[in-house]
Amino acid sequence: MKMLNVTINGITTKVREGTTVMEAAAELGIDIPALCYLKGVNEVGSCRICVVEVKGARTLQASCVLPVSEGMEVQTESPSVVTARKEILKLILANHPNDCLTCNKAGECKLQEYAYRYGVKFEEHQGKRKELGIDTSNPYIYRDNDKCILCGRCVSMCAKVPERSVLAFGNRGFETTVIADNNKTMGESDCVSCARCISVCPVGALMDSRAMNIGRIWELQRENVKCAACESGCDFELIKKNGKVVAVRALAAGEGRPLCLKGRLTVDLTYNDNPKAPLVKKDGEFVEATWAEALGLEKILGKM
Ligand code: FES
Numbered sequence: 001m002k003m004l005n006v007t008i009n010g011i012t013t014k015v016r017e018g019t020t021v022m023e024a025a026a027e028l029g030i031d032i033p034a035l036c037y038l039k040g041v042n043e044v045g046s047c048r049i050c051v052v053e054v055k056g057a058r059t060l061q062a063s064c065v066l067p068v069s070e071g072m073e074v075q076t077e078s079p080s081v082v083t084a085r086k087e088i089l090k091l092i093l094a095n096h097p098n099d100c101l102t103c104n105k106a107g108e109c110k111l112q113e114y115a116y117r118y119g120v121k122f123e124e125h126q127g128k129r130k131e132l133g134i135d136t137s138n139p140y141i142y143r144d145n146d147k148c149i150l151c152g153r154c155v156s157m158c159a160k161v162p163e164r165s166v167l168a169f170g171n172r173g174f175e176t177t178v179i180a181d182n183n184k185t186m187g188e189s190d191c192v193s194c195a196r197c198i199s200v201c202p203v204g205a206l207m208d209s210r211a212m213n214i215g216r217i218w219e220l221q222r223e224n225v226k227c228a229a230c231e232s233g234c235d236f237e238l239i240k241k242n243g244k245v246v247a248v249r250a251l252a253a254g255e256g257r258p259l260c261l262k263g264r265l266t267v268d269l270t271y272n273d274n275p276k277a278p279l280v281k282k283d284g285e286f287v288e289a290t291w292a293e294a295l296g297l298e299k300i301l302g303k304m
Contacts, residue, residue, distance in 0.1 A: 001016050001017065002016070002017040003015065003016060003017070004016075004017055004019075004068050004069065004070045004072075005070060005071055006021070006024050006068045006071075006072045006073075006074065007071075007072070007073045007074065008021070008024060008025050008028055008030060008074045008075075008076060009028075009030060009074070009075060009076055009077070011028055013027065013028055015027065015068050017067075017068075018067060019067065019068050020063065020064060020065065020066055020067055020068065021052055021054075021061070021063035021066045021067075021068055021072070021074055022034065022037070022050055022063040022064045022066075024068050025052075025063065025074070025076055030076055032050050032052065032063050032064075032076050033049045033050060033085065033110075033113075033114045033117070034047075034049065034050050034064055034110075035047040035049045035110055035111070035114075035149060035151050035202050036049075036064075036151035036152055036153065037050060037064035037065075038153050038156070038157075038200055041153060041156050041157050041160070041200060042151070042152055042153045042155075042156040042157070042200075043064065043065060044065075044152060044156075045062040045064055045065035046150075046151070046152060047088070047149070047151055048060075048062055048084070048088055049085055049088050049089070049114065050062055050063045050064045051063065051081055051084050051085070052066075052074050052075065052076045052081055053074065053075040053076075053078045053080055053081050054066070054072060054073070054074055055072075055073035055074075055075075056073075060080065060081060060084055063076070082118065085114070085118055086118050086119075086120050089111070089114055089115055089118060089120040090120055090123070092111060092149050093111075093115065093120065093121075093122050093123070094123070094125045094127070095125070095129055095130055096111065096122075096146075096147060096149070096203075097144075097146050097147055098122040100112055103147075103204045104142075104204060104207055104211070104212050104213065105147075105203060105204035105207060106204075106216065106217075107216055107217040107218055108217050109202070109203050109204055110202035110203065111149065111202065111203045128174065130145075130146060130174075130177070131146065132145035132146050132148075132177060133145070133146070134146075135185050135186050135187075136209065137185035137186050137187025137188065138185075138186035138187045138191060138193060138209070139187075139193075139209055139210075140193040140195060140208065140209055140210065141186050141191070141193060141195065141197070141198060141206060141207075141208075141209060142206070142207045142208070142209040142212055143186055143205065143206055144204060144205055144206075144207075145177055145178065145205060147203050147204045147205040148177065148178055148203070148205040149202070149203055149205070150169070150176060150177075150178070151202060152169070153197075153200040153201060153202065154167050154178060154197035154200060154201055154205075154206055155167045155168055155169060155178060157196045157197055157199075157200045158196070158197055160196075161192075161194060161196065164190065164191075164192070164194075166180050166181055166189050166190050166191045167179070167180055167197060170182075170183060178205075192261055193261070194260065194261040194264060195208065195249070195250065195264055196250065198249070198250075199249060199250040199251070208247055208249060210246075210247055211239060211246065211247035211249070214239075214241055214246045214247065215241055219241075220239050220240060220241055220246070221239075221240040221241070221243075222237050222238070222239060222240070223237065223238045223240065224236070224237055224238075224251070225237070225238055225267065225271065227263040227264075227266060227267050228266070228270075229260075229262050229263045229266040229267075230260075230262075230263070232263075234250065234251075234260075234263050235250075235251040236248055236249065236250055236251060236263075236264075236267045237249050237250075237251050238271050245271050245272050248264070248267050248268045248271055248272060250263075250264060277289065277290070277291075278290075278291055278293075278294035279294075280293060280294050
């Protein structure tokens with residue numbers, strides 16, 4: 001394998017031919033922000049938050065899709081790079097709900113992370129705003145299209161699910177949005193709730209409905225587990241509150257391996273605290289009951 005010399009922020013290293021500038025920087029411990037990029041899933045270079053300055057290049061370059069060339073010299077946080085990133089963040093925030101205080105993604109949102117990193121705040125915006133609303137028609141997927149930054153990760157990930165491609169870009173220009181099955185709700189669409197889209201969304205546009213309002217991520221305990229449904233052994237994370245599993249979520253989707261619905265359901269059923277006995281409603285409250293009671297068989301069984 002041919003090796004190439006590259007200098008990033010003054011540090012020279014050797015990388016394999018075909019390595020991108022973003023990957024080379026990561027090998028040196030240099031973090032370049034990324035919103036649309038997800039290795040093996042979405043490598044389209046569309047959001048431009050990852051731009052870097054390359055010596056001799058006329059414009060800033062998207063590092064996520066830029067292969068290293070021999071002797072390349074790169075700056076990842078030069079004044080022009082920082083200015084560009086701030087402008088990109090300002091443009092995104094101009095059409096993004098200002099509700100980090102109550103958003104369930106706070107603490108894990110990439111947009112929030114980068115706005116903090118570059119000191120970009122919400123500003124009064126006089127122009128047109130998108131008002132697409134929240135879709136809660138799918139019991140597992142909470143979809144807030146007003147928070148969508150059109151990175152395309154969910155669209156690319158959904159396209160990897162055999163016979164799905166439920167999510168796609170719809171409309172044009174300012175009206176561009178992510179739609180499900182030619183503009184149906186998620187509940188009406190052919191979505192099978194595999195939740196891969198949730199695992200790759202960098203912002204609060206797609207979230208686990210069952211994990212809404214259970215607490216801030218820093219208040220919850222997290223534990224990594226492997227799925228045992230097949231030999232792939234995909235990585236999942238159990239989210240616990242006071243020792244009780246309150247959510248299960250996929251971790252490995254960003255590493256090119258498409259997680260399956262079978263795996264998610266298997267882990268869900270294995271670890272989620274399911275009731276130990278059937279529940280029946282009495283005086284407006286769910287209480288534990290016997291199976292005979294739950295199935296209305298008490299009288300029949302009593303006569304036997
Ligand atoms: Fe590189 Fe979006 S992360 S263009």
